[in-house]
Amino acid sequence: MIIKAGIILLILLISLMFPGVINKTNAKIGGRKGAPVLQVLYDNIRLLKKGNVYSRTTGFVFRLAPLVYFASILSCVLFIPLGNHKAVFSFDGDFVLFAYLMALGRFFMILAAMDTGSGFEGMGANREAYYSMLAEPAFFIVIASLSLFTDHTSFYDLFNHLHPQSNLSYLIAFLAIYVFSLLALAENSRLPVDDPKTHLELTMVHEVMILDHSGFDLALIQLAGGLKFAIYGALIHNLAVPVSLPFALQLAILLGVEVIFAMIVGVMESLRARNKMMKNPQWLIAISALAVIAFLAVLIITRKFSLV
Amino acid sequence: MAVFLVIVALSLVLFLVPKKFLYPLAFGLQALIIIFTSYLAVRAFAEPEALRIFFFRLTDNDIYLVIDRMSAFFVLTINLTLFTGILYAKGYLKSYYGSKNTSELALHYFSFVWLHLSMLLVCVLRDGLGFLVAWELMSLSSFFLVIFESEKKDIIRTGIQYLIQMHIGLAFLITAFLLAGMKSGGTIGFDGLPAYFDHYKSFGVFLLFFAGFGIKAGFIPFHTWLPHAHPAAPSHVSGVMSGVMIKMGLYGILRVLTSVHDGLLQIGVFILAVSLVSGIAGIILALVQQDIKKMLAYSSIENVGIIGTGIGLGTIGTAAGIPALAVLGYSGAFLHIFNHSLFKSMLFYASGNVYRQTHTRNMDQLGGLAKTMPATAFFFLLGATAIAGLPPLNGFISEFLLYSGMFRSLSASDFSLSLVLLGGIIGLVLIGGLTLYCFTKAFGIVFLGNARSDRPSHAREAERSMLFPLLFISLFMAAIGIFPFLIAEPLGKIVTIFVPDASLLNAALPPLSGISIVFAFLFLVIFLLFLLRSRLEKKRTVTMDSTWGCGNTAADPALNQYTARSYADYIETFTRHLAGVKKKYDPIEKDEIFPAGRTYESHNTDVFEDRLISGPTGRLMAFLEKIAVFQTGNIQHYLLYAIVFIAIVILLTLMGVMS
Numbered sequence: 001m002i003i004k005a006g007i008i009l010l011i012l013l014i015s016l017m018f019p020g021v022i023n024k025t026n027a028k029i030g031g032r033k034g035a036p037v038l039q040v041l042y043d044n045i046r047l048l049k050k051g052n053v054y055s056r057t058t059g060f061v062f063r064l065a066p067l068v069y070f071a072s073i074l075s076c077v078l079f080i081p082l083g084n085h086k087a088v089f090s091f092d093g094d095f096v097l098f099a100y101l102m103a104l105g106r107f108f109m110i111l112a113a114m115d116t117g118s119g120f121e122g123m124g125a126n127r128e129a130y131y132s133m134l135a136e137p138a139f140f141i142v143i144a145s146l147s148l149f150t151d152h153t154s155f156y157d158l159f160n161h162l163h164p165q166s167n168l169s170y171l172i173a174f175l176a177i178y179v180f181s182l183l184a185l186a187e188n189s190r191l192p193v194d195d196p197k198t199h200l201e202l203t204m205v206h207e208v209m210i211l212d213h214s215g216f217d218l219a220l221i222q223l224a225g226g227l228k229f230a231i232y233g234a235l236i237h238n239l240a241v242p243v244s245l246p247f248a249l250q251l252a253i254l255l256g257v258e259v260i261f262a263m264i265v266g267v268m269e270s271l272r273a274r275n276k277m278m279k280n281p282q283w284l285i286a287i288s289a290l291a292v293i294a295f296l297a298v299l300i301i302t303r304k305f306s307l308v
Numbered sequence: 309m310a311v312f313l314v315i316v317a318l319s320l321v322l323f324l325v326p327k328k329f330l331y332p333l334a335f336g337l338q339a340l341i342i343i344f345t346s347y348l349a350v351r352a353f354a355e356p357e358a359l360r361i362f363f364f365r366l367t368d369n370d371i372y373l374v375i376d377r378m379s380a381f382f383v384l385t386i387n388l389t390l391f392t393g394i395l396y397a398k399g400y401l402k403s404y405y406g407s408k409n410t411s412e413l414a415l416h417y418f419s420f421v422w423l424h425l426s427m428l429l430v431c432v433l434r435d436g437l438g439f440l441v442a443w444e445l446m447s448l449s450s451f452f453l454v455i456f457e458s459e460k461k462d463i464i465r466t467g468i469q470y471l472i473q474m475h476i477g478l479a480f481l482i483t484a485f486l487l488a489g490m491k492s493g494g495t496i497g498f499d500g501l502p503a504y505f506d507h508y509k510s511f512g513v514f515l516l517f518f519a520g521f522g523i524k525a526g527f528i529p530f531h532t533w534l535p536h537a538h539p540a541a542p543s544h545v546s547g548v549m550s551g552v553m554i555k556m557g558l559y560g561i562l563r564v565l566t567s568v569h570d571g572l573l574q575i576g577v578f579i580l581a582v583s584l585v586s587g588i589a590g591i592i593l594a595l596v597q598q599d600i601k602k603m604l605a606y607s608s609i610e611n612v613g614i615i616g617t618g619i620g621l622g623t624i625g626t627a628a629g630i631p632a633l634a635v636l637g638y639s640g641a642f643l644h645i646f647n648h649s650l651f652k653s654m655l656f657y658a659s660g661n662v663y664r665q666t667h668t669r670n671m672d673q674l675g676g677l678a679k680t681m682p683a684t685a686f687f688f689l690l691g692a693t694a695i696a697g698l699p700p701l702n703g704f705i706s707e708f709l710l711y712s713g714m715f716r717s718l719s720a721s722d723f724s725l726s727l728v729l730l731g732g733i734i735g736l737v738l739i740g741g742l743t744l745y746c747f748t749k750a751f752g753i754v755f756l757g758n759a760r761s762d763r764p765s766h767a768r769e770a771e772r773s774m775l776f777p778l779l780f781i782s783l784f785m786a787a788i789g790i791f792p793f794l795i796a797e798p799l800g801k802i803v804t805i806f807v808p809d810a811s812l813l814n815a816a817l818p819p820l821s822g823i824s825i826v827f828a829f830l831f832l833v834i835f836l837l838f839l840l841r842s843r844l845e846k847k848r849t850v851t852m853d854s855t856w857g858c859g860n861t862a863a864d865p866a867l868n869q870y871t872a873r874s875y876a877d878y879i880e881t882f883t884r885h886l887a888g889v890k891k892k893y894d895p896i897e898k899d900e901i902f903p904a905g906r907t908y909e910s911h912n913t914d915v916f917e918d919r920l921i922s923g924p925t926g927r928l929m930a931f932l933e934k935i936a937v938f939q940t941g942n943i944q945h946y947l948l949y950a951i952v953f954i955a956i957v958i959l960l961t962l963m964g965v966m967s
Contacts, residue, residue, distance in 0.1 A: 051848030055855040057758055057865070059678045061689070067841070071833035075826060089829075091822035093712040097699060100740075101830070104698045107744055114752030114870070116855045117676070122757075122870030129748055130878040133741030140737045144718060144730060151719035153712065201858060211856045215848070216841050281882070288734075295730055304723040
């Protein structure tokens with residue numbers, strides 16, 4: 001029980017500093033000093049202290065959406081196992097609920113954007129719906145590959161039976177990690193799909209959806225953004241690290257994986273430009289294509305595919 | 309039988325009573341039917357053996373009503389939806405009481421009662437002739453329901469088109485029944501099918517059945533009646549037609565499948581493929597619609613696709629000997645049949661409320677209704693969440709069963725089956741993503757933002773009798789969504805028809821109670837956050853202001869937002885060959901500094917309808933018109949034709965061709 005709470009607490013802590021690490025890396029590469037790593041936390045605390053400004057056009061959906069969004073992402077945190085410790089919510093097919101909870105949050109954020117009656121936010125809503133539809137299959141294909149490989153269907157069992165099988169598991173894990181990293185970028189609206197630093201509404205995806213949120217609601221949305229990154233980081237950790245390692249070491253590695261992941265995102269964001277809007281669908285479909293390669297690799301490894 | 313005759317007699321009385329007694333009589337009749345048949349269904353459900361009731365004697369042939377668990381399930385589903393349908397009809401038909409005369413209304417109620425009766429009979433009759441008669445009654449009564457607003461020309465046209473397509477379906481069914489019955493020398497009807505399928509190749513005749521039932525169910529490419537008939541019918545009728553009537557096609561397919569034991573793999577893969585195509589193409593076509601009821605009609609095609617996916621997976625599971633896939637596939641299909649009957653009728657009723665208030669179904673003229681019609685908006689939101697398969701509502705549970713089935717069977721399947729399952733998973737995920745896209749559009753454009761024309765300006769909340777059915781349905785939806793473990797047992801009982809071994813059943817159904825705990829946590833967090841925000845807001849100032857407009861405050865709020873058309877623009881370009889959208893406008897030239905006013909038109913088409921129905925019939929008509937040159941109206945010409953004809957006959961006889 002205490003261990004489970006500890007894991008959740010660690011993920012929550014990581015989520016608070018994740019965006020800060022990205023920004024710090026960005027700043028260092030750009031030759032700037034950069035804001036403190038916990039600046040995002042300070043910003044959110046200040047937001048929590050502020051009153052809300054609502055648009056007159058909006059109604060109950062707009063007020064409900066940030067709560068549902070944050071609650072659904074927070075519930076997703078409780079699906080993440082660590083090492084040989086089960087998550088709070090762990091049952092067969094839990095990853096389906098995990099993915100659909102994320103979708104629930106997205107659904108309400110899209111509706112909240114539509115509720116403002118703004119052309120800009122409609123643009124963001126529309127792009128979010130389209131891009132997420134294109135990105136969604138990749139997650140399921142990767143999980144299908146893992147479950148084909150391990151013959152199990154819950155996060156805990158998938159990760160626990162991944163590595164003891166054979167050394168070939170690292171091949172699968174590598175592909176899966178790569179796909180999850182790309183997905184994390186797409187899900188969190190980072191480069192190259194979307195640029196969180198852009199100042200032109202016409203080129204935004206996520207930022208333009210939350211133009212009218214303020215105060216408490218905005219803080220929730222930003223905290224949820226950090227959580228999403230931390231969740232993906234934890235999934236990547238689970239794929240990469242064998243469960244046999246001691247627990248304390250696992251925790252340390254988790255912290256390391258998350259920091260490195262954030263730094264990689266930061267480095268990448270400093271070095272490359274955003275995709276053209278029209279290129280995004282291709283980029284997103286390519287993730288699923290990569291995931292299919294993972295699936296085919298598992299078919300070959302498990303000897304289901306033979307020429308006879 | 310006696311009860312049946314009483315109901316028939318009472319339904320005829322509908323034509324005799326004055327206007328104000330019509331609704332009470334129809335309601336009472338349906339209540340009688342519902343109570344009686346539900347009692348029988350519940351009794352049948354308890355027993356593993358089918359309940360057989362003597363119905364009547366036809367020459368030397370006894371006809372029985374046979375209620376097994378599958379029939380009982382369909383009977384209960386029908387009763388529930390027809391109950392909300394007649395409840396909703398009270399408010400919806402009120403405005404027609406002025407313009408329609410007594411006999412028109414009586415015919416409407418009469419058809420509604422008979423649609424109910426005929427659907428129940430379809431589910432319990434096994435005899436070929438009896439089944440086909442009930443099937444035909446169902447088509448006819450729904451035809452009269454569709455053409456309720458018969459003073460409109462295009463509604464009559466749609467009705468006739470519907471009637472013709474239903475009879476093409478009937479022709480397939482008659483052929484299939486006769487073929488199977490004659491070849492095996494047994495009885496014509498469902499009871500004769502096992503004898504046929506056990507001795508002959510099953511795929512051909514199954515295909516005939518699939519085509520016949522598929523037209524009713526709305527599988528692509530047999531779906532072309534759906535997007536026309538649903539918008540034409542009054543909302544309580546569309547809700548019932550889409551909620552349960554199209555499921556009769558699925559019932560037929562399932563009933564035929566119970567008799568097939570060989571060649572199931574082929575059949576399963578075929579159903580799965582057709583279903584995934586129906587699902588994806590259906591929802592893409594739904595996404596590009598502007599007419600809200602047409603959108604819902606296409607989304608029914610998508611949902612039939614999801615159900616078909618379940619049936620296909622179940623069949624494959626049975627064929628490949630993977631019990632988990634068979635159990636979860638079939639139970640997912642059955643649960644989705646029930647779920648869809650709930651949320652689709654809810655969405656149709658809610659859009660009926662919108663239509664009643666605004667007199668338009670065009671989404672581009674609506675907007676901002678959540679403020680004037682909050683209860684309707686809330687129920688539509690529930691329906692949209694459920695239909696997108698999102699937790700914590702019932703739509704998620706049935707999709708969860710399908711996903712579980714596919715993921716669990718991956719390692720047990722061989723190479724090609726793994727790929728089939730992967731295709732199923734990708735298809736279902738895509739359908740999910742597209743549905744989310746489609747219903748954020750539907751809810752967002754109709755209920756959120758600002759009004760796009762002055763139509764919604766006079767809208768008021770619908771009256772209680774038009775909201776109560778929605779509340780009633782939403783309770784079922786929430787119950788299945790939040791307490792899914794409650795339905796595991798009844799579902800398992802239905803599935804025993806396909807997977808008789810009960811021990812396999814219990815092993816396969818996943819522990820659904822885990823889901824409830826997650827939802828409890830989700831609700832708790834939302835509630836706590838809400839409390840926290842309310843407390844914080846008391847201490848701070850909450851300001852109301854206008855939406856961020858990038859500094860531009862002069863823009864017309866009605867125009868400065870997304871429309872149904874532009875929201876779907878990405879999909880339109882992505883899938884232009886499937887849902888061809890034709891736009892007509894003059895582009896703004898470079899040297900046009902002050903652009904003048906312009907018009908913009910857009911139409912969307914359905915590629916299947918164009919290629920399969922409009923295209924061929926159009927060509928046929930063009931050809932027939934060319935032939936019409938012979939029809940000159942000149943008596944001399946007609947005499948000449950007669951002489952030529954006689955000359956040809958004589959010539960052919962002389963040459964010995966006609967002897």
